[in-house]
Amino acid sequence: MKFRSTRNRASPASLSEAICAGQAADGGLFMPETFPEDAVQGAEGARDLAAFATAFLTPFFAGDVLEEALASICSEAFDFPLPEICLADDLSVLELFHGPTGAFKDFGARFLMACLDRLGDPAAPFTVLAATSGDTGGAVGCAAEGRSGLRAVILYPDGRVSPYQAHQLSCWGKPVTTLKVNADFDSCQKLVKSAFGDPGLTRRHRLTSANSINIARLLPQAAYLAFTSVRHQARTGSTPSLIIPSGNLGHGVAALIARACGAPISTIVLATNANATLHDWARSGRYMPRPSVVTIANAMDVGTPSNFERLEAGHPDSSGLIVVRVDDDAIRNRIRADHARLGYTWCPHSACGAEAYARLRQERRGQNWLIAATAHPYKFADIVEPVTGEAINPPATLSAVLDRPMQAEDCPADLAALTAYLDS
């Protein structure tokens, strides 16, 4: 299988080239050349998620240097449960937050780190640079811990993440280091971009990015969405429709890939927060990126979805996508209502999905819905607890983070300081 840029379909890359580069040389994003329509068929009957993912992803790894390692990569990345909780006759929740850092980012981060570790050389490891304001940094740090083919440097905006998040970003052992940057998130991201813009620095440290433009984050997401849709169909006899809380659109594109590969998925709904770019595009057909607005579902505060280019490329087919936009008041009301009515507690991101379901009166008739619950509500307890009036018990994995010592170094928001740090 080859991977081609969304901009220029000439000069395809191998899978591992696409993983190491992150982005194509022409500025586009890598996509698989084809979507094998029988990938799901080949995976049916697998005994568990890791085995299913191995079979499902085999065509994408065919001919690559990572081909032989696929099964072990999948058993590392898919080593936690993925329960489906039934809330009503036509509604289930797909809980994607049972990984070690409590968000679905664990799947993609573990898969990507497992790939890079095997492609890297302990004598000249990759340096994964991750600017983060939310769930990615913790997931990357956790997934990078103990590896030898890479090191990870996490940058976060000091004083602009919750105390729990700060802990989760700063508690990982070698080869992970955390820099708290005295600036806002946009400046952190700009700093990382300017590092990638320095060819000498990039070469010296084999810099690579962990954000969701990397195809190795989308493929495992497509695998678990295919797995769960097959499981749902086997259990209920009906083809599920998916609701995906969306920001940078990695998860949404993964759902399209799963469907294109034969997964039994009917309608796909993208639920966003107040950031209106996708909603306006779905209505008007015009894509107008803009600065993000701050919401209580902050992992989706995106005004310029970085995977939009993949959606727009029309390959796989994205027709019929529905976008529902949910503002902060509606998020709070949905958390309150479903806590009272169903006894279920959403995180603010997943609550956008639940609200989208509640609004889809016409389309939803006769369909079975699966809402992707993207984070454990405990990660956003400061928002959720005042709304429900009830304390959230942390799962053991999330409270274990608080027992680890924090270690983060201060870093000014300039490239000279970051360069000095990397070279030291």
Ligand SMILES: *Cc1c(COP(=O)(O)O)cnc(C)c1O
């Ligand atoms: C990252 C994230 C999202 C958005 O996912 P995208 O792939 O960027 O669309 C939604 N919810 C949570 C909790 C997240 O961390």
